[in-house]
Amino acid sequence: MINEVKVIYKRYKTALNKLKYPDSWFWGRYTINPYSGCAHACIYCDARSNRYYLQQDFENEVIVKLDIDKVLESRIQNARTLLPDVVAPGGVNDAYQPIEMQEKNTLKILKIFKQYRFPINLATKSSLITRDISLLNEIAKDTWCTVGFSITTTDEEIAAFLEPYSSPPKERLKAIKIIKEKGPHIQVGTYFMPIIPYLEDNEENLENVIKESKKSGADFILFAPGLTLRDSQAQFFINKIKASRYKEILTPLLNLFKGKMQPPSDYVNKIHSKLLVLCNEYNLPIRVKRWIPNDYRKWNYKISEMLLNKESMELVATGKSNFNLKWAGLNLNNLGESIIDISKRGDLSNLPNFTPEIVDFIEPILKKSKDYNIRKGIDDFL
C-alpha cells in the first residue's frame, strides 16, 4: 500500500551530523537524513514526539533535500578533521521510503560515501534497498556495509496495522535472503525492535521472528523489548490502539507503563531472557560486528567493541548496566592516539573509567597482538 504524501523540495545548508560518541548498537558515528518526514507512517514512530521539532506534518509531507549529494561532498572536502567512520542514513525517516524510487537521494549519497570510503549501516523496512545491492556490496568489499531490516512480527495483519505503508514482513525476510545471495560481503540481519507488549511479545511471535530471520540467512539479530511512549507520540499511538481491533491491549499496556516512558526493568528482563534462549537455540549473534579502521584508531575501536559487547551481554543477562564498561568503551572512540601507545607507557589506568578489572581484561589482549611489537607511532597506520 502506498501513502500518497505531499512532496516538498527544499535546499539545506548541512547534510552530515557527527555524533559525540558512536551508537553502541549500530556503530553509527555520522547520521544523514536524505528526506525529512516518512511516508511509512508507523503508528509507534518516535519522530512524532516533540523533541524532534519536525517542521512538517511528519507522515503526510515528505521533504526532499535538494542537491544533498553536492552539499555532502563539499562538507567532506572542506572538513579537515572528518575521518571516515560509519554513517547511519535515516533516523527519523526511512532512507528507502517510496519517494526514493523517483528522487534517489539515498542512492546519490551512497555513491559519495563509496567515493570517500565511508562505511555504512542502513536500517530499513523497505525491500527497495535490494535495488542497490551491487553498490552496497562494493562498499562492503572496500570498507564495511551493514543492512538491518526492522522486523517485529511475522503476523501480516499486525504488521499492516503497526507499519501500514512498509514492505510486509515476508518481503523484508525475502530481501534478507536476496542480499545474502547477491551481496555476499554485506552484513545483514534483523532489528527486532520495538517489540510491542501484549501484541508482539508472545512466545510464538518471539520465536517466529528469530526462526524466520535465521532461515533467511540473517547474520545477527538485535532486540529491544518494549517501546518508548513519549508526549505527542504516546498520545498518537494510544489513540490508534483505542480505535483498532487490538483495543483490549490498551489497559494492560497502560498498567505496565504506569505513566512512564519505558516499561519496567523486570518486564524487559523477562523478555530479554526468552530472546537470549531463542537466539542461542537458533545460533544467531545478538550484536553487529563492528567496522575497524586501518589507522591509529584500529585498536581503540577493537577494544571499544569488546567492552561495549561485554556491557551489552551483561545487561541482557543480568538486567544491570555496567557504567564503567560502557563509558570506558565509548570514551575510547575519542582518543587522539592509539591505545597501544598508552599501554606501552603504562598509562591504561589513567584512561577514563578504566578500572583495575578493565585494565586486567584488555592489557593481555593488547600485548598479545602483532601490532604491539611492530608499532612505532600513530602514523604507521595512516
Ligand code: SF4
Ligand atoms: S519507517 Fe522508521 S522513521 Fe519511518 S515511520 Fe516507521 S519508524 Fe518512523
